[in-house]
Amino acid sequence: MIDLIEFHVVEHCNLNCKGCIHFSPLADKSCISPKEYRSDVKRIFELTSGNVKEIHILGGEPPLHPELNKILKLTRSFFKNSEIKLISNGILILSQKENFWQTMKSNDIHLSITKYPLNINYQKISYMTKKYGIKYSFYAPSKENSQWHFPIDLQGTQNEQYSYDNCRKGNNCTNINIIKGKLYMCPISCNIKYFNKYFDKDCKVEPADYLKLNEIKSVDEINEFLSKPTPFCRYCNIDGRTFENKWDITKKEISEWT
Numbered sequence: 001m002i003d004l005i006e007f008h009v010v011e012h013c014n015l016n017c018k019g020c021i022h023f024s025p026l027a028d029k030s031c032i033s034p035k036e037y038r039s040d041v042k043r044i045f046e047l048t049s050g051n052v053k054e055i056h057i058l059g060g061e062p063p064l065h066p067e068l069n070k071i072l073k074l075t076r077s078f079f080k081n082s083e084i085k086l087i088s089n090g091i092l093i094l095s096q097k098e099n100f101w102q103t104m105k106s107n108d109i110h111l112s113i114t115k116y117p118l119n120i121n122y123q124k125i126s127y128m129t130k131k132y133g134i135k136y137s138f139y140a141p142s143k144e145n146s147q148w149h150f151p152i153d154l155q156g157t158q159n160e161q162y163s164y165d166n167c168r169k170g171n172n173c174t175n176i177n178i179i180k181g182k183l184y185m186c187p188i189s190c191n192i193k194y195f196n197k198y199f200d201k202d203c204k205v206e207p208a209d210y211l212k213l214n215e216i217k218s219v220d221e222i223n224e225f226l227s228k229p230t231p232f233c234r235y236c237n238i239d240g241r242t243f244e245n246k247w248d249i250t251k252k253e254i255s256e257w258t
């Protein structure tokens, strides 16, 4: 049984938090196509026989996906017994149409909102979820109104094993991350391309930093991959990480990520 798989369905975001560890404020506007998504979900289903405890559909901000309902239905069509959570910052939730709420209900999708200091009517969201019989919770990796700062060592001089060991101990962002045919162990290596492009840097992602879904033979291969550092871990300055910084909108300054 695999505990958790995170599918990235939208790269950009409508909130743009300072130091976002998915690099969404720097990302291109991009949504996975239902065809690509189906291929990824199907492959993970084949490999796991559906034995995945929890699935997160995240971004960026998933409600920016114009075909979000299709994405939700596709996920449930393969994973009948998994807890499926839609992770959102909540901004667009109350402007969703009836078919969103119906899709959430009929596919038993749990709405999980990350709380930021925004003027969002959480009580109304709670009311809507109760009205439609949808599971609802807050997703809060750190304290409300605080923001993680995960510095990148641009020279890549960190000890990979040390970074990996302390990364897995110190937070919960290391998981199976799936994006467009590839499996990564965290959102950092997965999305660093946006940081590199925006700041003209060259933090290298090597073939050993991910698995190609169409080349994976078994779940054991995934577990083996997750059990040791990847080359990219040398870019993560673990001791420099801080977790309770004041939340703010990004100024897109490199210091937010270094």
Ligand code: SF4
Binding pocket: 013, 014, 015, 016, 017, 020, 021, 022, 023, 024, 025, 059, 060, 061, 089
């Ligand atoms: S932390 Fe979440 S809400 Fe904020 S920019 Fe990143 S993806 Fe968007």
Ligand code: SF4
Binding pocket: 163, 164, 167, 168, 174, 185, 186, 187, 188, 189, 230, 232, 233, 234, 235, 236
């Ligand atoms: S690259 Fe390694 S150390 Fe950095 S976040 Fe990912 S798993 Fe953790």
